[in-house]
Amino acid sequence: MSGEIRLDGRVAIVTGAGQSLGKSYALALAAAGASVVVNDVNGETAAQTVAEIEQAGGTAVAVVAPVGPTETADELVAAAKEHFGRLDVLVANAGVLRDRVLWKMSDDDFDLVVETHLRGTFTCGRAAAVAMREQGEGGRIILIGSPAGQFGSFGQTNYASVKAGLVAMARTMSLELARANITANAVIPTALSPMTATIPAYTQVYEDFVAGKPIPAEYRRDHALGSPDDVAPLIVWLASDASRGVTGQALGIGGDRITLYSHPTALRTVDHEGGWSAAGIDEAWNEQLAELAQPSGPPSTH
Numbered sequence: 001m002s003g004e005i006r007l008d009g010r011v012a013i014v015t016g017a018g019q020s021l022g023k024s025y026a027l028a029l030a031a032a033g034a035s036v037v038v039n040d041v042n043g044e045t046a047a048q049t050v051a052e053i054e055q056a057g058g059t060a061v062a063v064v065a066p067v068g069p070t071e072t073a074d075e076l077v078a079a080a081k082e083h084f085g086r087l088d089v090l091v092a093n094a095g096v097l098r099d100r101v102l103w104k105m106s107d108d109d110f111d112l113v114v115e116t117h118l119r120g121t122f123t124c125g126r127a128a129a130v131a132m133r134e135q136g137e138g139g140r141i142i143l144i145g146s147p148a149g150q151f152g153s154f155g156q157t158n159y160a161s162v163k164a165g166l167v168a169m170a171r172t173m174s175l176e177l178a179r180a181n182i183t184a185n186a187v188i189p190t191a192l193s194p195m196t197a198t199i200p201a202y203t204q205v206y207e208d209f210v211a212g213k214p215i216p217a218e219y220r221r222d223h224a225l226g227s228p229d230d231v232a233p234l235i236v237w238l239a240s241d242a243s244r245g246v247t248g249q250a251l252g253i254g255g256d257r258i259t260l261y262s263h264p265t266a267l268r269t270v271d272h273e274g275g276w277s278a279a280g281i282d283e284a285w286n287e288q289l290a291e292l293a294q295p296s297g298p299p300s301t302h
Contacts, residue, residue, distance in 0.1 A: 005240045008033035011084040012239060013076050015067050015124060016094030018045030020193040021144070021228040025091050028232035029239060030058030035084040037076055039094065041066045059084070067094040067120030073127035081131070089140045089239040090128035092121040092166075097195055099155045113158035118165050125169070125184075129177055138181030140239045143170045145186045145250060150261060152296040167250050171263070174248030183247035185238055188261065189231040190224045190254030220255030230255060267292045 012029045016022040018040030030036050030053040038053070038060050040046035046062040053060040061083045065072040080087040095117045098109035121143055132139030148156050149163025166186055173184035190196075192215065197206040205219055209227065219225045234253045237243050252259030270284045 005236055005242055006033050007236065007239055010034040010088040010239065011037070011080050011086050012089035012091060013037040013039065013080055013087065013124070013128065014091040014093060015039040015076070015120065017049050018042045021189060021191060021231060022093040023049050024228035024232045025093060025235045026060070027053060027056070028229070028236050029089070030060060031056060032236050034089065034239065035059040037080050037083070038062045039067065039076055040064060066116070067124060068115040070123045073123035076124060077127045077131045086135060087128060087131045087139070089142070090124060091142045091144070091235060092124050093144045094120055095144070097159060097198065099159070099198060101155050102157050105157060110158045114162055117159070117162035121166055121169060125173060129173070129182060132182050133180045141170070141173055141177070141182060141184040142235060142238050143184070143186045145188045147188060147190060147252070147298055150188060151298045154297070170250070171248045178247065183243065185247060186250040187231070187234055187238070188250055188252035188259070190252065191226055191228045191231050193228060215255070224252070224254040224257035224259070226255035234258070
């Protein structure tokens with residue numbers, strides 16, 4: 001392994017940092033030397049994260065507010081500037097679940113997930129980009145995706161849609177912010193969390209983890225499933241100078257595995273002079289395209 005990655009003098013915002021993954025991100029950034037604006041909708045958990053950072057010798061401040069509204073995004077950036085003088089890193093992590101199968105999902109179930117994940121990341125990303133561009137010293141924007149957004153996930157039309165959108169958002173931000181030396185990447189974590197606990201195959205593993213038992217080696221290896229602390233080093237690396245040439249990427253991490261996801265790409269093209277009839281499409285599908293069709297759902301379900 002190479003030398004330690006440090007973030008001394010950097011200032012980071014972490015949304016949804018009151019518990020689980022977001023808390024691990026905030027603690028790791030602070031341990032690497034960054035000052036952290038800890039955001040959460042729960043004031044008690046936000047204060048606890050700040051207290052743990054300070055007890056370890058770090059520096060942090062809490063902003064208690066739901067992400068989504070522009071006002072929250074502006075408040076987070078203002079807190080970074082007021083308390084620490086600048087902003088270098090945004091980790092847009094805050095999220096909620098409202099799982100229902102499509103025919104039972106309400107408008108409210110859908111809208112809340114979109115408001116928190118997609119709009120919240122957009123408003124925070126926009127506010128951070130404005131601040132970083134004004135500083136003129138570059139920056140790091142890290143968006144948090146999910147395997148649900150990469151593969152689809154039964155009962156999560158809302159969640160899978162926004163997580164797929166966040167990967168596209170990171171890629172677009174990477175294009176728009178390149179001249180300002182601001183990188184934008186998506187992290188796809190696979191870690192035991194309250195969200196993972198809703199997946200039947202992992203419920204018992206999560207309960208054992210909460211009870212203090214080690215994560216079985218086969219889950220770390222074959223499912224790339226670890227603790228939130230296993231994800232945090234990727235956040236630190238992406239926040240650092242070491243990753244300055246990395247942008248527009250979707251990187252997965254969990255357990256013992258790190259993954260680089262591909263951009264969507266054409267598997268095959270078929271041309272027909274003058275355009276296509278329905279019958280011609282049927283023939284092309286069956287003879288040239290069907291063999292390349294990709295199944296929905298994570299690889300473990302195929």
